[in-house]
């Protein structure tokens with residue numbers, strides 16, 4: 382799956398340092414950069430984000446340890462209907478997305494976790510014999526949540542709203558981490574590590590990967606490689622923010638695969654607002670006299686639909 386073009390448009394690199402340090406004018410200046418990114422390409426790399434590199438390393442090590450377990454140990458924490466737990470290799474097929482209509486099951490296995498609480502399902506779905514895994518996963522989750530919360534004022538200002546606009550909708554977020562393993566694979570036609578899709582999230586934070594393999598599709602329809610930049614996070618817009626902004630912020634399609642001889646791991650953090658948040662077009666994103674592009678929908682309803690589309694174990698439960 383070579384990229385369509387080597388002469389790809391550059392993916393913007395946003396330096397969060399001045400904003401996170403509270404420098405005067407940095408909120409507005411960084412928000413303007415975000416607005417441009419999200420109206421044109423939908424993917425950016427953030428640097429000087431404040432997350433310690435050692436914590437990211439620990440999370441990748443925990444991911445590798447989880448997947449190195451025997452299959453029985455992983456199946457003992459099989460995912461529930463709320464998508465908390467383990468989904469085996471080829472246990473998911475990307476169906477919610479119309480980008481590539483004939484996808485085969487995804488060549489990856491993954492452990493999903495959410496914070497306990499509303500709609501998160503069983504709180505004890507943790508591997509029994511993996512000391513330290515839970516602690517690292519929770520610490521990493523908390524660091525991602527803190528970073529996402531700090532990005533919210535930037536997104537609000539980028540959308541011409543007051544800086545505090547999104548905060549109250551995101552104080553009990555339905556976010557989740559995914560610890561994915563893509564084994565080396567010979568990909569057949571329409572087969573991917575993860576098939577072309579847009580994320581369901583508000584935004585997704587993806588720790589930079591040592592093994593490349595992420596590609597995104599530009600608005601011109603070309604697939605390009607996501608560059609690997611040390612100590613950074615890839616940030617992209619998902620369906621929730623796309624709908625909230627009435628389509629103004631684009632939820633760029635992407636896909637991933639592993640063409641290396643060894644394993645490839647990825648740990649996306651899907652940041653979601655509170656489940657009861659009604660997603661309807663922001664006033665600053667509507668054209669007077671025109672109907673909004675999307676039906677208003679709560680985050681919880683959208684997520685339930687999304688899980689049912691893509692995850693075989695959820696579909697089976699619903700059909701039963």
Ligand SMILES: O=C(O)CCC(=O)C(=O)O
Pocket residue numbers: 559561575580587590594595635636637646647649
């Ligand atoms: O593996 C990657 O680099 C990206 C994974 C991804 O897009 C996802 O899990 O939604």
Ligand SMILES: [Fe+2]
Pocket residue numbers: 578579580635
């Ligand atoms: Fe994704």
